[in-house]
Amino acid sequence: MSTDDIIKKLTDSIKVTSYIDNELFIKYNVKRGLRNEDHSGVLVGLTTIGDVVGYERQEGGPLKAIPGKLIYRGIDVEDIAESLQKTHRFGFEETVFLLLAGYLPSKEELDSFNELISEQRRIEDMSKFSILQLQGHDIMNILARSVMIMYTFDEEADNTSRENLMKQAVSLIAKFPTIIAYAYHSMRHTYQGRTMAIRHPKDNLSIAENFLYMLKGPDNYTELDARILDMALVLHADHGGGNNSTFTIRVTSSSGTDTYSSVTAAIGSLKGPLHGGANLKVIDMFNHLKEVISDWNNEAEIKEYLLKMLRKEAYNRTGLIYGIGHAVYTISDPRAEILKVMARDLAKEKGREDEFAFLELIEKLGVETFMEFKGNNVNKRVCANVDFYSGFVYEMIGLPKEVFTPIFAMARIAGWMAHRIEELNFDSKRIIRPAYKNVADRKDYVALEQRSRK
Known part of the structure; x- marks a missing residue:
């Protein structure tokens, strides 16, 4: 048997051996991706370092979408950003x-x-x-x-x-x-x-x-x-x-x-x-849209093309509008809001105001189109995330x-x-070790000389 043959057999086996019926996740109450049914994260630990807020829990009801907040050691990042901008200081x-x-x-x-x-x-x-x-x-x-x-x-x-x-x-x-x-x-x-x-x-x-x-x-x-x-x-x-x-x-x-x-x-x-590579996806999408949209101010043309993207009929046919949506933020991503304001000033300095206005319009119409396509469900509430603007910012700065x-x-x-x-400084250290439910059928061991595969 050649190398190609054995690789093909191993690869083909994955189709069967790696298949798990989605219904089994529901049956055993498995939190796929460590997410609850309402798309919130499964609580697995405690920290005093940072907090990411995009919704409120309502007693006995669904999650309530709220403007996003990012907290560092109890301090709102928006307050940090405002202070740095007022005093013209570098703050990292x-x-x-x-x-x-x-x-x-x-x-x-x-x-x-x-x-x-x-x-x-x-x-x-x-x-x-x-x-x-x-x-x-x-x-x-x-x-x-x-x-x-x-x-x-x-x-x-x-x-x-x-x-x-x-x-x-x-x-x-x-x-x-x-x-x-x-x-x-x-x-x-x-x-x-x-x-x-x-x-x-x-x-x-x-x-x-x-x-x-x-x-x-x-x-x-x-x-x-x-x-x-x-x-x-x-x-x-x-x-x-x-x-x-x-x-x-x-x-x-x-x-x-x-x-x-x-x-x-x-x-x-x-x-x-x-995760971290998302801003590259956004800038590639943006460059594509700059080419295929004939009028950067025509909302109907932009929206129709974004709808085609969601239908997997255009661009890379993934059904995604990159930079739109986040695991936690719902109404707004505070990082995107802060970066957008500074990006506007940078676009003026670089003479790229038309591109920035186009990107801002894509954000607005991307959110609208996604909501209409998916339906006004709280679990589908979306906003632009920080990746939507960071790639464009880096490009304007002249970074490769x-x-x-x-x-x-x-x-x-x-x-x-x-x-x-x-x-490493918890009083009671414990290795993180979640469980996986095995759903494979039990099988008898077959002696080597009795095995056969067609």
């Missing part, structure tokens, strides 16, 4: 401190924390050489392998004491932008034949500014570019314990494994197109698509480490 570092420590830092504490982040940005020569030797087209995969390389150079890699966990957290948060920038330039040099420009991070720049400097070079970004990237990092820094990548880091941390293994697993989760999802990781590493530290 302050947000990181809040998530890790649980409180807002004083000016003295924030200055000292910024100095610590600055000290940790540079990558040691051996680590840098190892990272630059990694090859691949996908920066997320290079980031994951780079994190495992960091394990090799950490003499206390397996130490899970509070102090060491915090040291590792600061180191990873500080180094992620450097690794991503280096990985991009290395990939571009290897596969696109471009000159590899490796710029050392600067001490006097914020994390957002440093990333733009390392990626694009001096004088190739504006102050607004840096401020909107900083805000995007703030908005992506955490999203509660239930999102897929954060749950991944909590699950792996509960086993007692090292920080680098746990973070690598979270990166793998975030890479998925249903290859770093869109890594930027998400660059922000979310702050929340990941806060949740890892919390998971």
Whole structure:
């Protein structure tokens, strides 16, 4: 039997052996995707780090949709964003401190924390050489392998004491932008034949500014570019314990494994197109719509095409309008609302106001069309999520698509480490181990010489 034959037999068997009747999930009250029947998440843990609010529970009744709220350590992210915009400050570092420590830092504490982040940005020569030797087209995969390389150079890699966990957290948060920038330039040099420009991070720049400097070079970004990237990092820094990548880091941390293994697993989760890769789907869809819609102001034409997409008759025939809908948010995603306001200013600066107006119209009509297509059911209430605008923002800043999802990781590493530290510091530690109901029929063992397959 040839290799192709055995692979085909193994593949064909999946059709039978992996099939489970949907009715069995109802029969055994199994929460698919850890979701309740009303689409809310199954409660599996407690946290003091963040909260994602999109609905209210009504006693004896259905869920009530409400405007979305994102809370960091008890503080509304909208209040954080408003303060940063009023004072014209970069705020990601302050947000990181809040998530890790649980409180807002004083000016003295924030200055000292910024100095610590600055000290940790540079990558040691051996680590840098190892990272630059990694090859691949996908920066997320290079980031994951780079994190495992960091394990090799950490003499206390397996130490899970509070102090060491915090040291590792600061180191990873500080180094992620450097690794991503280096990985991009290395990939571009290897596969696109471009000159590899490796710029050392600067001490006097914020994390957002440093990333733009390392990626694009001096004088190739504006102050607004840096401020909107900083805000995007703030908005992506955490999203509660239930999102897929954060749950991944909590699950792996509960086993007692090292920080680098746990973070690598979270990166793998975030890479998925249903999670961190969603903004790429939105920008691809938007570029397609710019080509096929003849009049960007014609609501009837736009709506008709969106309806075709929902019917799986147009675009990639998945039946999805990317960037519309969220697992928790119903009426609004606060991250999308904040980013949209700043995106409008950025579009003016870049001379892309027509495109922004078109995107905003797609948001409005996308929500309307989806609701009409699915029916006005509370479980189907949808809004634009943060991915709807983030990809367009990154494109206007002049960032390559290859770093869109890594930027998400660059922000979310702050929340990941806060949740890892919390998971490992419960008084009563318990490995996360849910159950699966086996619904396969029992079979008798058949001796090898008596088996036959046609």
